Amino acid sequence: MTQPSSADSEYRAAARRLCRRRLLTGTAAAVTLALGIDLPRPAHAAAKLDPARIDKDPFTLGVASGDPRPDSVVLWTRLAPEPYEPDGGLPREPVAVRWELARDKGFTRDVRSGEATAHPEFNHAVHVVPEGLSPRTGYYYRFRTGIWTSAVGRTRTAPSAADASGSxxxxxxxxxxxxxxxxxxxxxxxxxxxxxxxxxxxxxxxxxxxxxxxxxxxxxxxxxxxxxxxxxxxxxxxxxxxxxxxxxxxxxxxxxxxxxxxxxxxxxxxxxxxxxxxxxxxxxxxxxxxxxxxxxxxxxxxxxxxxxxxxxxxxxxxxxxxxxxxxxxxxxxxxxxxxxxxxxxxxxxxxxxxxxxxxxxxxxxxxxxxxxxxxxxxxxxxxxxxxxxxxxxxxxxxxxxxxxxxxxxxxxxxxxxxxxxxxxxxxxxxxxxxxxxxxxxxxxxxxxxxxxxxxxxxxxxxxxxxxxxxxxxxxxxxxxxxxxxxxxxxxxxxxxxxxxxxxxxxxxxxxxxxxxxxxxxxxxxxxxxxxxxxxxxxxxxx
Structure with missing residues (x-):
């Protein structure tokens, strides 16, 4: 294995602090303190990055959906114009991301849309949960920010609670x-x-x-x-x-x-x-x-x-x-x-x-x-x-x-x-x-x-x-x-x-x-x- 980097050394020092603190403050709080794993600041306290400043495709990591229910599903993406850089190629500023959900791949039959924030504290990841959807139904989704549009994803909701038909x-x-x-x-x-x-x-x-x-x-x-x-x-x-x-x-x-x-x-x-x-x-x-x-x-x-x-x-x-x-x-x-x-x-x-x-x-x-x-x-x-x-x-x-x-x-x-x-x-x-x-x-x-x-x-x-x-x-x-x-x-x-x-x-x-x-x-x-x-x-x- 390679020799520990400076980041590793800082991590181990933080872990030692964690070990000393956990009996007094609780594991979760101590880990948060030790690693600086913070939560997003209130929206009014964080100026958002102008998406026009993003000059490379930020949707390099694709899109995903998951945990389908009859009326909702999770939509995911993460902004990273430089995916192999620790910060993903973005400054530590929130970014506004528009999401769109439709019944057709051409997005002519829109169902839901809205705006989410990609927070730097979550490495500019986005989790959206559109609700009020129809059960056992296929949808298409995508994300936009600035001049950039993500790949199109396809997802599907679960059957309704009483549905015993089909397969x-x-x-x-x-x-x-x-x-x-x-x-x-x-x-x-x-x-x-x-x-x-x-x-x-x-x-x-x-x-x-x-x-x-x-x-x-x-x-x-x-x-x-x-x-x-x-x-x-x-x-x-x-x-x-x-x-x-x-x-x-x-x-x-x-x-x-x-x-x-x-x-x-x-x-x-x-x-x-x-x-x-x-x-x-x-x-x-x-x-x-x-x-x-x-x-x-x-x-x-x-x-x-x-x-x-x-x-x-x-x-x-x-x-x-x-x-x-x-x-x-x-x-x-x-x-x-x-x-x-x-x-x-x-x-x-x-x-x-x-x-x-x-x-x-x-x-x-x-x-x-x-x-x-x-x-x-x-x-x-x-x-x-x-x-x-x-x-x-x-x-x-x-x-x-x-x-x-x-x-x-x-x-x-x-x-x-x-x-x-x-x-x-x-x-x-x-x-x-x-x-x-x-x-x-x-x-x-x-x-x-x-x-x-x-x-x-x-x-x-x-x-x-x-x-x-x-x-x-x-x-x-x-x-x-x-x-x-x-x-x-x-x-x-x-x-x-x-x-x-x-x-x-x-x-x-x-x-x-x-x-x-x-x-x-x-x-x-x-x-x-x-x-x-x-x-x-x-x-x-x-």
């Missing part, structure tokens, strides 16, 4: 390490039709250094500044890393084509962190680092105002309804968990692993999820979360190592999860997962030691967009994992995404793959398709 189509994606390859899968996803929302399971970005040529992309035309060739630690680091990712044309296209619903995993901050426990950061510095990462996460994704962070905390778990067809519970399995037992990797479980009070979600989130299931009237209860829920063994005879970072490392928490679903009468449970850079299709068994036990639901694990580089259909452990885990119906090691289609009768999962990502242009194909019938959980290959 829903989601796309599940995860793990997009820029330095491991091109986001080819996202380019194909942008061209998929009738997608109601893209569900991102985490690892939107990675904290590791990216060299001048983009790592394994090995792009000879790319000349990234040296500031990217270091691990992200400070607020400036994370903001720049999001700018790098948003400059990718395939990511921009996928955001512009469909609304996104996001949750995080670990790499948005640091590999395998658990709540306030880091993997490699100095413990006294970690909360300040987490605050910076959470701030940049909100700034750069289409999240609603309740998700605005407070110091080193961000309320990410939330619920969206898609008529009577689906309830979507978006979980945060990183911020509230206990530390991994026996280390972060594949380890034989210990007495600590089996401790009954260990949690993946935290008490409040567990209760919130159980209450949501109790009141659900949806045909399908879909859970968007990070790490593999179902048991995975990597050998056919014991003792059996298990992944301590996944739910296998938190068996009591998994037991409470499944008990809550059973007590609530959830008959059609679909868990969507990322993290592991491979496709899995699995039945969730009530007792994984008894192949004849009740199937509680299905787990659809999406592979990575790029993380891990070029993959193969059958990795070296393919046969072992299939033999060791009879509930595993499918395993593929290539990159891609999952298309999930839901209606009153069934769930269908199409596993889409590309053969390579270290060079652009790979075609996409469907490696396998499965269905699970409503009222009769369990995956059957088509």
């Amino acid at each position: 829903l189509r989601f796309a599940a994606v995860s793990c997009q390490a820029y330095h491991d390859g091109y986001f080819t899968a996202l380019g194909h996803l942008a061209r998929e039709e009738d997608v109601d929302a893209v569900l991102h399971m985490g690892d939107y970005l990675y904290e590791y250094a990216v060299d001048a040529h983009g790592g394994d992309r090995a792009d000879p035309t790319l000349r990234l500044p040296d500031r990217f060739n270091k691990e992200t630690v400070t607020l400036e680091d994370y903001r720049l890393r999001y700018a790098l990712y948003h400059r990718d044309p395939d990511l921009q296209a996928a955001h512009a084509a469909h609304p996104w619903i996001v949750t995080w995993d670990d790499h948005e901050v640091e590999n395998n962190y658990a709540d306030e426990t880091p993997e490699g950061s100095p413990p006294e510095a970690f909360l300040a680092r987490r605050a910076a990462a959470y701030r940049a996460y909100y700034e750069n994704l289409p999240l609603r105002p309740p998700q605005q962070p407070s110091g080193s905390s961000l309320q990410l778990y939330r619920r969206l309804q898609f008529g009577r067809l689906a309830q979507l519970d978006i979980l945060d399995g990183r911020q509230h968990r206990d530390d991994q037992s026996a280390g972060d990797g594949w380890k034989v479980p210990t007495d600590e692993t089996a401790r009954p009070d260990r949690t993946m979600l935290g008490t409040a989130q567990e209760r919130w999820l159980a209450d949501g299931w109790e009141s659900s009237r949806a045909v399908w209860n879909v859970v968007q979360q990070q790490t593999v829920l179902s048991r995975r063994r990597n050998r056919t005879s014991g003792p059996y190592p298990l992944s301590m970072d996944a739910w296998d490392g938190y068996p009591a928490a998994r037991g409470r999860f499944l008990d809550a679903a059973r007590k609530a009468g959830v008959t059609n449970l679909a868990v969507l997962t990322g993290d592991v850079h491979v496709h899995y299709a699995m039945d969730i068994k009530e007792d994984f030691d008894d192949t004849g036990s009740r199937t509680a639901g299905v787990e659809l694990v999406t592979t990575s967009v790029a993380s891990g580089g070029d993959g193969v259909a059958e990795p070296g452990d393919w046969q072992t994992l299939r033999d060791a885990n009879p509930h595993m119906k499918f395993y593929d090691g290539r990159r891609g995404y999952v298309l999930l289609t839901l209606d009153q009768r069934q769930l269908r999962a199409d596993y889409r793959t590309v053969d390579r990502v270290t060079r652009p242009g790979a075609p996409v194909s469907t490696a396998a398709s499965f269905v699970s019938r409503a009222g009769d959980p369990g995956l059957k290959e088509l």
Whole structure:
């Protein structure tokens, strides 16, 4: 790793101040003080930048929408005429941005419009939430400032609360390490039709250094500044890393084509962190680092105002309804968990692993999820979360190592999860997962030691967009994992995404793959398709 810069040194000094202050002032206030993560000043106190002074296209990072409801959706952009500069090429002054929403791409049938302010305190990001929209309706949107107009985005609202008709189509994606390859899968996803929302399971970005040529992309035309060739630690680091990712044309296209619903995993901050426990950061510095990462996460994704962070905390778990067809519970399995037992990797479980009070979600989130299931009237209860829920063994005879970072490392928490679903009468449970850079299709068994036990639901694990580089259909452990885990119906090691289609009768999962990502242009194909019938959980290959 490179030597700490002056910014890093200032960060570490601030973190030490944080450590001393937190008992007196509270974590959030101390992080705010230590990092200078301030809020916008009142409008009357801040003179706005004249947009006529912006002499380069400020919409270099594209547009995005997200968290659709029947009557509203989030619209996002960030102004950055110089995206690889820490300030984005703008002075620390607010900028007026006009937004427009229409029923047609030519904007002849306007629906809503207005003006928002891109505040420098939020790195000139804009979050707009137009309300009073029609349910299950497609819209187009764009932004303007000065002489500049953004690319046009397309979005869609959710069905009304009583709507049980038709079908829903989601796309599940995860793990997009820029330095491991091109986001080819996202380019194909942008061209998929009738997608109601893209569900991102985490690892939107990675904290590791990216060299001048983009790592394994090995792009000879790319000349990234040296500031990217270091691990992200400070607020400036994370903001720049999001700018790098948003400059990718395939990511921009996928955001512009469909609304996104996001949750995080670990790499948005640091590999395998658990709540306030880091993997490699100095413990006294970690909360300040987490605050910076959470701030940049909100700034750069289409999240609603309740998700605005407070110091080193961000309320990410939330619920969206898609008529009577689906309830979507978006979980945060990183911020509230206990530390991994026996280390972060594949380890034989210990007495600590089996401790009954260990949690993946935290008490409040567990209760919130159980209450949501109790009141659900949806045909399908879909859970968007990070790490593999179902048991995975990597050998056919014991003792059996298990992944301590996944739910296998938190068996009591998994037991409470499944008990809550059973007590609530959830008959059609679909868990969507990322993290592991491979496709899995699995039945969730009530007792994984008894192949004849009740199937509680299905787990659809999406592979990575790029993380891990070029993959193969059958990795070296393919046969072992299939033999060791009879509930595993499918395993593929290539990159891609999952298309999930839901209606009153069934769930269908199409596993889409590309053969390579270290060079652009790979075609996409469907490696396998499965269905699970409503009222009769369990995956059957088509």
